[in-house]
Amino acid sequence: MRITGHTKLLGVFGDPVEHTLSPFLHNAVFESLAMDMVYLPLHVTKESLKGAVDSIRVFEMPGINVTIPHKNAVIAHLDEVDDQARAIGSVNTVVNKDGRLTGHTTDGEGYMASLAEDTGFEVEGKRVVILGAGGAARSILYSILKRKPDSVTVSNRTIKKAEELVREFGALFASAKLIATGLDVGKRLNDCDLLINTTSAGMLAKTEAAIDLFEVSNLNKDAVVSDIVYRPLDTPLIKKAAELGLKVHKGLGMLVHQGALSFELWTGTKAPRDTMMFAAIQSLEVS
């Protein structure tokens, strides 16, 4: 990598931020497209968030990614926020246009693009079960509801959180059929077209899966099983679904596609997703 007197700085604000894979993805693209830019992990505490946002203007950064725990708090410091980010209450991408900072969210649309690429699944008219009711579930649920599914069941360990999410999004999408349940989804999977895990269950050495894996066999043979966890690439849920011969959608694609959409917002240039995927796989091996 060559740093010059013109090199533009980008990065991700987070706390913790040292495990982020985003620098691998973006720096690989800058290199492949010979763009004079560099992307760094930037450790930003809650107390320093405002100062960090000001620095986007000070250093004339084209933009920034925002991750945990700042996706909501950053909104108060921006000049403008797009409709989807406002509704979800989450910004993962900030664009700096001549000192004016706009907030966007690419998580949900990145997820949808990756799902379509890997499985060709179309949400309209379909029955979806989402496991989890946290930040990732919010982003994905919003993008799913935009595409007019038949119904969405939000299943969460803490049922109250699923009920709150269903109530809130039910008000935004008046005609949507939304159901809140616990994680005992068993029978519901009989008529489910897409099962999505948005919980951290399955990640590294944590709990095997959010649901009893035995229940996955209740899905019909055309159902798609999707897991946003990418460490490991093949989670116990993905392995089980593949064993049953179901179509699967793994988590790394969402990371790549949300990053690609951020890059496109910053630069107006089409992101080479293959380059990003290659970098993502390599980075998992070294991180």
Ligand code: ATR
């Ligand atoms: P994220 O931004 O990644 O979605 P989050 O907002 O903290 O993170 O949400 C984590 C989600 O994973 C929640 O739905 C959480 O369930 P609770 O609301 O009951 O806490 C879910 N989750 C985390 N670990 C889990 C586990 N071992 N089994 C089932 N659900 C789990």
